[in-house]
Amino acid sequence: MKLSIVVAILFAGCAQAQNEGQRPVRSFDELRFLEGNWEARTQGGGAGAAVSGTYSFRTELGGHILARHSSADGCKGPADFDCDHNDLLYVYQDAPGLPLKAIYFDNEGHAIHYDVVAMSATEVVFLSEASAPGPRFRLVYSVRDDVMAGRFQMQLPGQTEWKSYLEWSGRRK
Numbered sequence: 325m326k327l328s329i330v331v332a333i334l335f336a337g338c339a340q341a342q343n344e345g346q347r348p349v350r351s352f353d354e355l356r357f358l359e360g361n362w363e364a365r366t367q368g369g370g371a372g373a374a375v376s377g378t379y380s381f382r383t384e385l386g387g388h389i390l391a392r393h394s395s396a397d398g399c400k401g402p403a404d405f406d407c408d409h410n411d412l413l414y415v416y417q418d419a420p421g422l423p424l425k426a427i428y429f430d431n432e433g434h435a436i437h438y439d440v441v442a443m444s445a446t447e448v449v450f451l452s453e454a455s456a457p458g459p460r461f462r463l464v465y466s467v468r469d470d471v472m473a474g475r476f477q478m479q480l481p482g483q484t485e486w487k488s489y490l491e492w493s494g495r496r497k
Contacts, residue, residue, distance in 0.1 A: 348423035364494030
């Protein structure tokens with residue numbers, strides 16, 4: 325897997341709750357803690373690269389979409405990783421009262437559909453659909469004292485364990 329998809333997800337689940345307290349997010353108000361401009365640096369994981377970048381979460385289209393825009397500023401890692409990366413994550417609601425969903429796009433043509441699950445008032449999980457072929461993806465954001473920590477994880481088909489591919493933290497700008 326290219327680093328670019330991971331970086332995209334950096335700046336860049338409702339399917340089966342695995343911990344008590346998980347619940348579908350049904351209101352954009354529950355995600356207000358994500359809003360703002362962020363600078364981030366990776367801290368490890370299985371990607372084998374050091375990446376810095378910026379991303380922002382903001383409401384768009386009259387408050388009907390929460391959008392994350394991101395870009396990689398610098399990358400050091402294996403030669404086969406593409407560090408020129410930009411992506412978009414759109415969080416949306418199909419109809420009032422239904423759980424929020426998200427869809428991710430990047431400059432390499434990847435698209436990932438997510439269910440959105442709240443773990444607490446300041447932690448949210450984006451979990452890829454279980455029915456999609458290939459690995460599942462889990463993107464976790466938590467904010468504490470204006471520091472956002474995140475991790476992008478994968479679960480290979482037939483496995484139950486999630487493996488961190490990239491972990492980061494960043495400060496609100």
